[in-house]
Amino acid sequence: METSVGEQYEQVRDLVVSFCKKKIAPGAAKRDQSAEFPSGILHEMGELGLFGIFVPEELGGAGMDLMTYLMIIEEIAKVDASIAVTISVTNSVCGWPLLHFGTREQQERYLRPIASGEELGGFMLTEPEAGSDAASLKTRYRDVGDAFILNGTKAWITNAGVAKTFVCMATKDPSLGAHGISAFILDADQEGVIFDKPEEKMGLRSSKTGMVTLDNVRVPKSALLGREGQGFSIALATLDHSRLGIAAQAVGIARGALEEALRYARDRRQFGRPLYDHQAIGFRLAEMDTEIAAARALLQEAARAAMTPRRHSRESARAKLFASEMCNRVVASAIQIHGGYGYSKEYAIERMYRDARVTTVYEGTSEVQKIVISRALKQAAESL
Numbered sequence: 015m016e017t018s019v020g021e022q023y024e025q026v027r028d029l030v031v032s033f034c035k036k037k038i039a040p041g042a043a044k045r046d047q048s049a050e051f052p053s054g055i056l057h058e059m060g061e062l063g064l065f066g067i068f069v070p071e072e073l074g075g076a077g078m079d080l081m082t083y084l085m086i087i088e089e090i091a092k093v094d095a096s097i098a099v100t101i102s103v104t105n106s107v108c109g110w111p112l113l114h115f116g117t118r119e120q121q122e123r124y125l126r127p128i129a130s131g132e133e134l135g136g137f138m139l140t141e142p143e144a145g146s147d148a149a150s151l152k153t154r155y156r157d158v159g160d161a162f163i164l165n166g167t168k169a170w171i172t173n174a175g176v177a178k179t180f181v182c183m184a185t186k187d188p189s190l191g192a193h194g195i196s197a198f199i200l201d202a203d204q205e206g207v208i209f210d211k212p213e214e215k216m217g218l219r220s221s222k223t224g225m226v227t228l229d230n231v232r233v234p235k236s237a238l239l240g241r242e243g244q245g246f247s248i249a250l251a252t253l254d255h256s257r258l259g260i261a262a263q264a265v266g267i268a269r270g271a272l273e274e275a276l277r278y279a280r281d282r283r284q285f286g287r288p289l290y291d292h293q294a295i296g297f298r299l300a301e302m303d304t305e306i307a308a309a310r311a312l313l314q315e316a317a318r319a320a321m322t323p324r325r326h327s328r329e330s331a332r333a334k335l336f337a338s339e340m341c342n343r344v345v346a347s348a349i350q351i352h353g354g355y356g357y358s359k360e361y362a363i364e365r366m367y368r369d370a371r372v373t374t375v376y377e378g379t380s381e382v383q384k385i386v387i388s389r390a391l392k393q394a395a396e397s398l
């Protein structure tokens with residue numbers, strides 16, 4: 015995101031842009047085809063501090079601010095949205111709740127190895143029968159004195175099989191609804207944590223996503239995150255934060271698509287002149303550019319709200335809703351500009367089109383964002 019937040023921000027951007035150009039962009043198409051997980055690149059990114067971007071330095075993190083985090087996700091997504099989501103999930107849905115709800119001991123034990131770039135993180139909320147209606151999850155926990163035992167199935171878990179630490183939601187009793195849910199810190203190496211084979215996805219193919227079975231997983235009492243019964247609130251507060259990262263990813267993909275479209279419109283000639291000299295194409299490019307700027311402005315507004323102590327569900331939902339829908343419109347326009355070539359795997363825009371699709375679906379569908387926004391509006395209406 016372009017914002018005047020100082021010299022450090024600019025230096026970090028230069029470093030990330032250069033890393034993306036040299037290390038990430040060259041293999042993006044090949045990794046998309048082979049669905050190969052980029053362990054080597056991620057290892058280097060961990061060493062650069064990109065797994066703990068806003069974690070304070072005393073906990074091994076890079077100690078940067080939210081604006082810098084969002085700029086980094088945007089720049090990575092511009093060249094490879096798969097790597098962007100792997101990084102975003104590690105920082106946001108895993109790192110953020112550990113930082114905000116974890117005890118110092120939990121942060122030392124679980125957050126430090128992530129923030130210092132040794133391990134990836136993840137988040138286990140969704141289940142086969144609990145997606146948008148997250149409070150209806152069925153993974154159970156029971157208290158056995160010195161530990162909790164977890165049983166259930168989690169679905170669509172990003173970084174499944176590649177991350178070491180997960181924040182995992184389970185319920186004491188599904189009849190208690192949201193208030194029965196607690197958050198646990200789960201070590202992927204624990205006995206009973208079984209990762210299914212990765213999903214064969216339409217896009218984001220070199221990120222790993224999969225089903226996880228929890229079969230009598232014994233979680234120590236010390237791995238309860240927050241209070242018992244606080245888990246759903248932790249999950250929703252986490253999503254308020256993490257949706258900013260997905261909005262930044264969507265802005266990044268859209269910027270990448272605009273660049274591809276511009277390059278093509280410059281080089282391709284029809285009816286005796288370059289495509290961008292045809293008004294229909296020029297106007298389409300102008301709309302794409304304006305839409306991206308609008309999404310960025312909403313994202314910056316939401317990020318400013320997230321830097322205050324008050325709840326920012328409405329702002330995050332607006333940014334995620336608009337940025338993800340915008341991203342899909344922009345990549346579709348970029349395909350249209352490419353004509354038949356946009357339908358070919360030879361051009362990067364084909365991958366971007368597939369990668370963009372999930373942004374209106376994961377970390378809350380567009381419909382869920384509208385629920386969040388309309389509920390906030392209803393509440394505001396009460397005081398009119």
Ligand code: COS
Pocket residue numbers: 139140145146147148149192246247248250251252253254325327376377378379382385386
């Ligand atoms: N931050 C902290 N706590 C919150 C919160 C937030 N943003 N929003 C709600 N809560 C608390 C509420 O205060 C409530 O507690 P009280 O009853 O004590 O007040 C509790 O959480 C339950 O809230 P609510 O009644 O709003 O829950 P719902 O089941 O109605 O939530 C939506 C509905 C759709 C908003 C929620 O299920 C949701 O966001 N679903 C999408 C999940 C998602 O994004 N999944 C993607 C998976 S992660 S890749």
